[in-house]
Amino acid sequence: MKRIAENLNAVRELIAGAARRSGRSPDQVRLVAVSKTHPAELIAEAYEAGQKIFGENYAQEFREKADMLPDDIEWHFVGSLQRNKVKMVVDRVTLIHSLNKLSLAQEIDKRAGAPVKALIEINIAEEGAKSGTSADRVEELIEAARDLKNIELRGLMTMPPFFDDPDKARPYFIKLRKLRDNLKARTGFALDELSMGMSGDFEAAIEEGASIVRVGTAIFGERKRNNE
């Protein structure tokens, strides 16, 4: 078996185990294969191995690859999205994970030809250098997005601080889930998706309620540093 197919099988098995430990069936957790900086050939290899959802971070790179790859790939945009790049991605993505401010939501609303599903990115540890809305301000953003007919809010996404020990990320995953539960009750929006967990901590994230995990390195191998 090829290396990427092997990696994918290993990741899928770990996802299934964690889903069962959290009392869910494995198909209740979706795997986004994060392919930033990796060439289209590697994505094609993962696709041949049955992976149909891929995540990209950079608008230009995303367009180039999407144009070379099969049409039935479900693309997710997981990177920070600048307003002037919205038009390049908006009609090709199934889910934007990184909605982080109202001006971005307004631009998506304006450029999209049909409703676009989006997750609000939360800066859960309130880290200075990280993008994302603070937990305090997210309700304001949700209320403001109520009037945007081309934005369909589906949940929350976060990237906690990096730890070698995934158990250290667990409190942030719990915090995101509680925030979601609270916002869902207060706003009435169907915030069913929780996008959390990456190569180093996706099992812990699933155990704490992730419905979508975003895994790059464990599938494709290390990225080149200067492209990060």
Ligand SMILES: *Cc1c(COP(=O)(O)O)cnc(C)c1O
């Ligand atoms: C790169 C990236 C990932 C994947 O990270 P790995 O540690 O390689 O699994 C997940 N989410 C986002 C937002 C990313 O930018």
